[in-house]
Amino acid sequence: MREVRELIRLKTIRLPVSDKGGEFVIIPHQLDVEITKKHLEDASLHRPSSEEEFKSKDRKLNREWAKMASAAGLKPSVISQLKVALPTCPVLYLLIKTHKLVSSDDLASNDPSLFK
Numbered sequence: 804m805r806e807v808r809e810l811i812r813l814k815t816i817r818l819p820v821s822d823k824g825g826e827f828v829i830i831p832h833q834l835d836v837e838i839t840k841k842h843l844e845d846a847s848l849h850r851p852s853s854e855e856e857f858k859s860k861d862r863k864l865n866r867e868w869a870k871m872a873s874a875a876g877l878k879p880s881v882i883s884q885l886k887v888a889l890p891t892c893p894v895l896y897l898l899i900k901t902h903k904l905v906s907s908d909d910l911a912s913n914d915p916s917l918f919k
Contacts, residue, residue, distance in 0.1 A: 807829075
């Protein structure tokens, strides 16, 4: 185990958890970097956002929530308690989807496009 920790510390390998089942996957650090770059290029998974845009969406979500809760007959005190006061920014998690790899050759591949 000491050797594995040393390889991780040296950024030779990466030890992420897979998407399904919680298995871990050992991949070369450079492949992990390439997979991340590939995902960040995909506009359907990620896009840059400003702090102001994030706050604006949060305020809009809270307004909509308050309207729906009010229409449902909830008391204003309950509505205010259930509003999100500390929003969290979405995080891009890049988990290796081992269940989507078609063949055993895919497991040995260094092609980042195979890893969804």
